[in-house]
Amino acid sequence: MAPIRIVLADDHALVLEGLRSLLESEADIEVVGTVNDGTQVLEAVRTLKPDVIVLDVRMPTMDGLTCLERLRAEGLPGKVLVLSAFNDGDSIQAALEKEADGFALKTEPPQQTIDSIRQVYRGHLVFPQAARRWLRTQRQRPEISLTDLSEREAEVLALVAQGLTNVQIAQQLSVSENTVKFHLQNIYQKLNVNNRTEATSLYYKLQSRPG
Numbered sequence: 001m002a003p004i005r006i007v008l009a010d011d012h013a014l015v016l017e018g019l020r021s022l023l024e025s026e027a028d029i030e031v032v033g034t035v036n037d038g039t040q041v042l043e044a045v046r047t048l049k050p051d052v053i054v055l056d057v058r059m060p061t062m063d064g065l066t067c068l069e070r071l072r073a074e075g076l077p078g079k080v081l082v083l084s085a086f087n088d089g090d091s092i093q094a095a096l097e098k099e100a101d102g103f104a105l106k107t108e109p110p111q112q113t114i115d116s117i118r119q120v121y122r123g124h125l126v127f128p129q130a131a132r133r134w135l136r137t138q139r140q141r142p143e144i145s146l147t148d149l150s151e152r153e154a155e156v157l158a159l160v161a162q163g164l165t166n167v168q169i170a171q172q173l174s175v176s177e178n179t180v181k182f183h184l185q186n187i188y189q190k191l192n193v194n195n196r197t198e199a200t201s202l203y204y205k206l207q208s209r210p211g
Helices: 013-024 038-048 064-074 089-097 110-121 129-140 151-161 166-173 177-191 196-207
Strands: 004-009 029-035 052-056 079-084 102-105
Touching: 004 013, 004 038, 004 110, 013 029, 013 110, 029 038, 038 052, 038 064, 052 064, 052 110, 064 079, 064 089, 079 089, 079 110, 089 102, 102 110, 151 166, 151 177, 151 196, 166 177, 177 196
Parallel strands: 004 029, 004 052, 052 079, 079 102
Antiparallel strands: none
C-alpha cells in the first residue's frame, strides 16, 4: 500500500524536525513537506496534496485554526490533525467548529501522535481522553441564554451587573428585598452560577454574544 503522505506545519524548528524524524522511521508514513509559517500551509497543501496535514495551533502570520478555516473554505484535500501544547476547551471547540479531523497534544507520547495520524487518515475523529471528557461535559450542559430569564429576572440581573445591592434593587423596582433574593435564586439556577460575581460575568459575556 502507498504510504500516508504528510505535511507538517509548526513554527518551532526543534518540534518540526523531531516530528519529521519520528514519522520517517514509520514504514507506512512519508513526510512530503514541512512548513513553519501559517501562510505557507495553503500553498504546500495545494502543491503537494497530502493525505494528512499536522497543523500547529500557534504559528506566525496565520495561526493554525485560521489555516484550517481557509483549507476548508477552499475545499483543499487532506485530513487535518490539529497539534497543540494546550488542552483547553476553547482550542478544542474551535478545532471542532472549523472541522478538524482530530486534535493531538504535544505533551502526549510520540507513539500516540503517530497513532492519531493513522486514525485520522482512516476517517476517525480523534481527540485526547481529556478532551473527550470536556466535550461530554459540554454536550450535557444546556445552552444558556438570557432569554431563559423572565422579564423581571432580566431586570434584576441587569441591576446586579451594575453593582447595585439587593436593597438598592428592591428600591428601584419597588419590591421587597425578599422578592429580590427570590429572583436571584432563580437567576443563579437558570444560569448555572453560584454568586453575583459569576452572574455578572456571564451577563456581560452573553450580552456581547453576536445575534
